[in-house]
Amino acid sequence: MARKSKSGKAIAQVAQRAGEIRALLGPPPLLEGEDRSTYDALHDRIYAAVRPEDTLEEIWTRDIVDLIWETLRLRGLKVALMRAAAHEGLEKILEALGGPWGANSDTVAGWMRRDQKSVRNVESQLKQAGLDQDAIAAQTLAAKLDTFEKLDRMIMQAEARRNAALREIDRHRIALAQRLRTLGKEIEDAEFAEVDARTAAAE
Amino acid sequence: MKVSARTKANRRNARLSTGPKTTAGKVRVARNALKHGLAVPVERDLIMGPEVDRLARSIAGETADDVRIQYARRIAEAQVDLMRIRRFRISLLEKDVRFDPLSDREINTAIRAVEREFGLDDRRYFNRLDAARTDELVRAKLDQDCAESFQSLIDRLSVAMFEKATAPPPTLSEKYAVLAPELARLDRYERRALSRRKNALRAFDALDVHPQEELPP
Numbered sequence: 366m367a368r369k370s371k372s373g374k375a376i377a378q379v380a381q382r383a384g385e386i387r388a389l390l391g392p393p394p395l396l397e398g399e400d401r402s403t404y405d406a407l408h409d410r411i412y413a414a415v416r417p418e419d420t421l422e423e424i425w426t427r428d429i430v431d432l433i434w435e436t437l438r439l440r441g442l443k444v445a446l447m448r449a450a451a452h453e454g455l456e457k458i459l460e461a462l463g464g465p466w467g468a469n470s471d472t473v474a475g476w477m478r479r480d481q482k483s484v485r486n487v488e489s490q491l492k493q494a495g496l497d498q499d500a501i502a503a504q505t506l507a508a509k510l511d512t513f514e515k516l517d518r519m520i521m522q523a524e525a526r527r528n529a530a531l532r533e534i535d536r537h538r539i540a541l542a543q544r545l546r547t548l549g550k551e552i553e554d555a556e557f558a559e560v561d562a563r564t565a566a567a568e
Numbered sequence: 569m570k571v572s573a574r575t576k577a578n579r580r581n582a583r584l585s586t587g588p589k590t591t592a593g594k595v596r597v598a599r600n601a602l603k604h605g606l607a608v609p610v611e612r613d614l615i616m617g618p619e620v621d622r623l624a625r626s627i628a629g630e631t632a633d634d635v636r637i638q639y640a641r642r643i644a645e646a647q648v649d650l651m652r653i654r655r656f657r658i659s660l661l662e663k664d665v666r667f668d669p670l671s672d673r674e675i676n677t678a679i680r681a682v683e684r685e686f687g688l689d690d691r692r693y694f695n696r697l698d699a700a701r702t703d704e705l706v707r708a709k710l711d712q713d714c715a716e717s718f719q720s721l722i723d724r725l726s727v728a729m730f731e732k733a734t735a736p737p738p739t740l741s742e743k744y745a746v747l748a749p750e751l752a753r754l755d756r757y758e759r760r761a762l763s764r765r766k767n768a769l770r771a772f773d774a775l776d777v778h779p780q781e782e783l784p785p
Contacts, residue, residue: 389623391651394658396740420627421769424647431654439744446741512745519744522755526762533766540773547776 383412386423394431396438404434421537425530432527439520446512447505452477454505455487462494606656606757610649619651620644627772639772646765653758660750661743678724686717 393404408430417423452473459469475483491497506513588594611617620641625632628640700707738746 386626389619389626390647391655394654396658397662420623421643421772438740442741442744445739449739449741512741515745515748516741519751529762529766533769537769537773544776 383417383423386420387427390424390427394434399438404430407434415534418538418541422534425534425537428530429527432523432530435523436520436527439516439523443513443516446509446516447502450505450509451501453508454501454503457504457508458494458496458500459487459490462490606649606653606754610645610652613648613652616648616652619648623647636772636775639768639775642768643765643772646761646768649761650758650765653754653761657751657754660747660754661740674728675725678721678728682717682721682724685720686713 393401393408395401395404411430411433412426415422415426415429417426455476456469456473459472472483472486476487491500588596611620621644623644624637624641627643628637632640697710700710744751
């Protein structure tokens with residue numbers, strides 16, 4: 366059996382410790398249908414960038430990963446909501462433009478299904494009124510403004526918490542560096558004192 | 569000391585506001601703390617409690633003394649609390665909100681709409697009540713209005729329940745919107761736990777620079 370080198374052993378120990386802490390911090394906060402491998406890829410990238418040195422930094426790193434994941438989820442939801450609620454925006458525009466009674470709902474349903482005839486119909490109606498797709502987006506936003514606002518607030522909160530975690534790592538590392546400097550100075554002082562004592566004895 | 573009339577009235581009124589009187593009300597209030605269990609201190613949590621010790625050991629290091637472990641334990645408690653809150657949030661978002669009964673808000677909205685429709689929400693209604701004491705015709709009309717408004721309310725609530733039960737499953741963004749009040753409440757718990765963790769972490773980091781005595785209980 367091949368012997369492990371000292372550095373190999375150290376790497377294995379670090380990996381084992383990281384695995385243990387990861388288990389302690391619990392499963393990733395994934396919702397049903399969310400991709401575990403994408404989460405893991407994000408985790409590995411952040412982990413490689415931050416390179417946590419101890420359990421505390423592991424905790425913050427995990428916070429950062431989870432908060433980025435939350436931000437991505439919420440941003441994705443905004444896009445999905447914009448698409449899913451587009452019919453509401455279109456309905457409002459067609460309602461304002463008038464047209465034969467009852468014809469709008471069929472047109473809107475066809476437009477949502479991307480039925481060519483309905484799409485052309487909507488485009489021509491918008492063109493006649495001097496409007497374009499942006500008008501649909503604007504009306505959709507207005508119809509779902511409350512939900513968009515809630516999602517935006519949640520995104521802002523997640524981003525603020527992620528930044529706070531990064532700041533805490535910075536602060537912790539400065540404290541750690543200061544501790545190491547103090548420790549180094551103490552060791553140096555002790556060594557000088559030892560040399561002085563030895564020299565004095567020889568003399 | 570002379571007690572003012574206002575103070576007397578306040579004390580008298582306060583005696584009337586001593587919580588629910590009915591058995592149903594008392595039962596409901598008794599379950600308040602059990603809604604999500606997040607108010608239970610983490611060390612008393614049978615599932616998450618043991619995690620605190622393991623995490624505290626990991627934070628303090630293998631060769632840590634008792635003081636260091638005590639400080640690390642504070643961090644671990646806040647961290648496990650955070651994990652508990654975050655797990656609860658995920659379970660909340662994964663819950664199927666389709667077949668929930670009508671919320672108090674929905675019921676109140678329906679009641680207010682019916683009250684407005686039948687003019688039961690303004691002073692005229694009370695004037696009519698006064699008139700009904702002496703006038704048979706007014707009383708009969710009022711009874712009829714009340715019966716109609718009650719029927720209208722039942723109809724509306726039935727329609728709302730049917731619509732809710734047959735609606736397509738909500739998308740995640742709709743769930744976020746519907747669950748916004750609960751999520752905001754959870755966020756308050758999370759903010760407090762984050763603050764506790766930050767303070768505990770700073771105290772732990774300062775331990776090497778300024779060695780401390782044992783933590784106060």
